[in-house]
Amino acid sequence: MKKWLKEKLSCPECLNNQAPLDLDIKEELSDDVMEGELRCTACGRCYPINKGVAVILPEKSMSLMSDKSGYNSQSMLSSYLWSHFSELFNDPDATDAYKVWSSYFRETDGYALDIGCSVGRLSFELSKTHSHVIGIDSSVSFVTKARELLNQKRLDFDLIIEGFITEKRSCDFDASWNYDRIDFIVADALALPFPKSSFSTVTSINILEKVPSPIRHLADMNRVLNEENSMLVFSDPFSWDETVSASELWLGGTPHGKYKGRGIDNISKIFSGEEGIFDPPLEIADKGNVSWKIRKTENLWEHINSQFIVGTRK
Ligand SMILES: C[S@@+](CC[C@H](N)C(=O)[O-])C[C@H]1O[C@@H](n2cnc3c(N)ncnc32)[C@H](O)[C@@H]1O
Structure with missing residues (x-):
């Protein structure tokens, strides 16, 4: 650290x-x-x-270390290293999703927080525009790898082709990333280990549907985001899953109840100040869809439409 x-x-x-x-x-x-x-x-x-x-996990989050979701597995590491960095080793199927999300980052001398950073691509991108960047994730495997990439400034890994058959992939990292400004720690998105108003930029990319209490994730982002001159870049596929969070806690995807309808519409209202979760409210600077891919093996891919909202405070 x-x-x-x-x-x-x-x-x-x-x-x-x-x-x-x-x-x-x-x-x-x-x-x-x-x-x-x-x-x-x-x-x-x-x-x-x-x-x-x-x-830096509270007692109640220690179960995250036992990793029921598979984010500590070797196959998940191969999948996410491919997703985050395949365009750097010129893979013809590479996704440009991370370029789209990072196109919203603005120059500031403040700190940035990348929640659910995985192997770190957005944290590396944030280092171009922020004085310090902290990537947090609950996966020890991802955080260990992200720190290794940070120190080596290049990528070497075994890409899964099929079963135990792998191929080497490697590339040098972008010279415009500011490695001294970045670090990665293991922490919980629902109990962020930072005081109130610590960050000028917070990102939450494809994690809302992965946490047991989506509303607590939003509330904790509000707590650590600066009250002025700040930005929240949020994206999610809203593929709600009862094995992750009880359906009563979903922020969309149900025909009845407080959060009936589409997740993206409910998140927009919550950003704009409904219910007082974001206080002060966020102004919606942009909204859209990002086409994101996860490559499991040579023959198995997930093609995902991640819906994003960029919220700002003046
Ligand atoms: C679907 S992946 C998205 C990763 C990355 N943001 C991206 O878009 O490539 C979800 C990430 O959230 C992490 N995660 C899940 N639950 C978490 C929690 N409670 N606190 C912190 N990270 C968590 C996982 O380990 C994983 O890296």
């Missing part, structure tokens, strides 16, 4: 009083803490840093 990140963190167990964390360094490599511990100055809870990866 980069040392600069410490000043930005607060205990996810003590979010109401925004308790800072003390850092105990056992091993460091230049500005990176490789082994150590963060300790809450209020409740005393400790958060480990092992092999450079800080895990």
